Amino acid sequence: xxxxDERERRxxxxxxxxxxxxxxxxxxxRLSAALSALYGTGDDEKKGRGGLGGSAPRVxxxxxxxxxxxxxxxxxxxxxDAFERKGLRQMLLEPELLATLEADVNLVxxxxxxxxxMPEKTRExxxxxxxxxxxxxxxxxxxxxxxxxxxxxxxxxxxNRPRAGDIDWPRTIQANLRHYQPEHRTIVPxxxxxxxxxQRRIADLDEVVLCVDQSGSMATSVVYASIFAAxxxxxxxxxxxxVCFDTAIIDMTDDLADxxxxxxxxxxxxxTDINAAMxxxxxxxxxxxxxxxxxxxxxxxxxxxxxxxxxxxxxxxMGVDVIVLLALTDTGRPSxxxxxxxxxxxxxxxxxxxxPDQFPDLMAAALRREDIHAWAATRDIKLIRSxx
Numbered sequence: 001x002x003x004x005d006e007r008e009r010r011x012x013x014x015x016x017x018x019x020x021x022x023x024x025x026x027x028x029x030r031l032s033a034a035l036s037a038l039y040g041t042g043d044d045e046k047k048g049r050g051g052l053g054g055s056a057p058r059v060x061x062x063x064x065x066x067x068x069x070x071x072x073x074x075x076x077x078x079x080x081d082a083f084e085r086k087g088l089r090q091m092l093l094e095p096e097l098l099a100t101l102e103a104d105v106n107l108v109x110x111x112x113x114x115x116x117x118m119p120e121k122t123r124e125x126x127x128x129x130x131x132x133x134x135x136x137x138x139x140x141x142x143x144x145x146x147x148x149x150x151x152x153x154x155x156x157x158x159x160n161r162p163r164a165g166d167i168d169w170p171r172t173i174q175a176n177l178r179h180y181q182p183e184h185r186t187i188v189p190x191x192x193x194x195x196x197x198x199q200r201r202i203a204d205l206d207e208v209v210l211c212v213d214q215s216g217s218m219a220t221s222v223v224y225a226s227i228f229a230a231x232x233x234x235x236x237x238x239x240x241x242x243v244c245f246d247t248a249i250i251d252m253t254d255d256l257a258d259x260x261x262x263x264x265x266x267x268x269x270x271x272t273d274i275n276a277a278m279x280x281x282x283x284x285x286x287x288x289x290x291x292x293x294x295x296x297x298x299x300x301x302x303x304x305x306x307x308x309x310x311x312x313x314x315x316x317x318m319g320v321d322v323i324v325l326l327a328l329t330d331t332g333r334p335s336x337x338x339x340x341x342x343x344x345x346x347x348x349x350x351x352x353x354x355x356p357d358q359f360p361d362l363m364a365a366a367l368r369r370e371d372i373h374a375w376a377a378t379r380d381i382k383l384i385r386s387x388x
Contacts, residue, residue: 027069034065065216068271095125103133105330109219113268131260137227138259141356145231148360149238149367167194206290206367207239208232211281213297214244215272217335221328222266224356225296226252228328228363230259238367241284245277247302273303278311288318292366296325299337299344308340313347321366326384327353338384346386352376 066078111126118126171193179188212218212225222244229242233256242252244266255262274297285291293315301308315322324344326334334353345351350372354362358379365375376383 030065031069034062034069062216068215095122103129105133105137105220105223108133108223108263109268112223112263112266113216113219115264127260127264130263134227134259134263137224137356138231141227141360142231142234144357145228145360145363146235148364149232149235167192205237205239206292207241207285207287208363208366209241209243209281209285209291209293211243211245211277211293211295211297213272213274213277213295214246214250214266214268215298215300216268217298217300218296218327219268220330221296221325222268223263224328224359226262226266227259228356228359230256230262232363233257241281243277243281245273245280247271247273247276249277249280251280271302272297272300274299274301275303275305275308275311278308278315282311282315285315285318285320288315288320292321292323292363294323294325294366296328298326298335299324299340301337301340305340305343309343309347312344312349316347316349321369322349323362323366323372324349324351325354326351328356328359329353330355332358332381341384342386345384350376351384352381354381 066075070078108130111130115123115126172189172191173187175191175193176187176189179190180186181188210225210229212222214222226242226244229240229252232238232240233242233253240253240256242256242262244250244252246267248267250265250267252262252265255265274295278293278295281293285293312322324341326336326341332353332355336353341351354376358381362372362375365372373383
């Protein structure tokens with residue numbers, strides 16, 4: 001027999017009623033919302049309690065919650081019901097329909113979450129859709145990222161044969177004013193002035209480790225982080241490692257040449273063990289003073305929170321540049337655990353959320369060892385306050 005409180009909890013979950021907000025814990029309310037999204041009545045959906053449509057939680061987050069609360073056998077039953085009741089089956093079985101959907105980073109996150117149950121003919125269409133979005137995002141972010149974090153310029157030395165990205169345009173224009181062409185209203189630069197690069201040995205390169213929470217609520221952040229990791233991995237001036245985790249840990253570093261393959265190797269959803277992931281990253285740091293460890297997580301820790309705080313403190317003392325991003329999304333508005341975030345902020349670690357457009361400048365500031373707190377403050381980015 002269950003005690004009265006447990007019986008009341010089960011009835012509340014079954015009926016979906018929690019009028020005073022006290023009968024259910026925060027986790028139970030998430031569980032209730034996840035079930036209502038699929039099994040809620042029509043009236044529930046009109047009130048915002050159910051549905052998997054545009055106004056409800058994204059599919060990736062919903063699947064993540066379901067995987068966290070139920071064993072695999074139950075998850076399979078719930079997913080099957082979702083395909084039948086909410087139209088997901090039609091999307092997965094008809095590549096033509098999938099190809100007509102508005103492709104954006106949110107759709108990519110949903111497709112990555114559902115790829116394990118896709119028919120083979122739909123998987124290829126999904127890959128094409130993901131590749132299209134990734135290409136668009138790479139075009140938008142690649143050049144700015146490369147320019148922001150290229151750290152191999154020696155600006156104290158000049159050359160008349162600079163690479164295109166190293167041209168000092170103000171000095172070049174000044175040196176070629178006599179070559180102004182009035183009829184074309186332009187200057188023909190006969191002599192280029194730019195910065196001379198210096199070669200850096202692999203041993204001198206800074207290393208950036210992106211440690212990314214792949215729970216369902218972080219789906220969009222995972223997509224952006226994977227793309228940025230691929231961009232940085234292509235630059236010869238920084239070493240990049242990508243580690244994704246839930247309760248398991250996946251090191252995607254060797255696949256960074258193909259960001260689409262990286263996304264197909266990610267398993268969105270499930271629980272969260274941040275401490276275990278940080279332990280993995282710590283074990284692979286060879287030069288702490290040259291390492292920038294960017295943890296991208298909402299800080300809802302399912303593992304040992306005290307051990308996580310101790311580990312971050314140790315990394316800071318070692319000289320590792322630790323940064324915590326609560327979200328890497330277009331809105332830059334995170335949902336996060338304020339208590340654990342505050343404890344980590346109390347160690348002197350910058351804890352905040354940022355947008356993809358802000359991320360290249362953030363990494364450039366980190367590689368220059370600037371004060372990230374000051375960097376964020378000058379951009380009106382809200383930093384998490386110390387809880388210690």
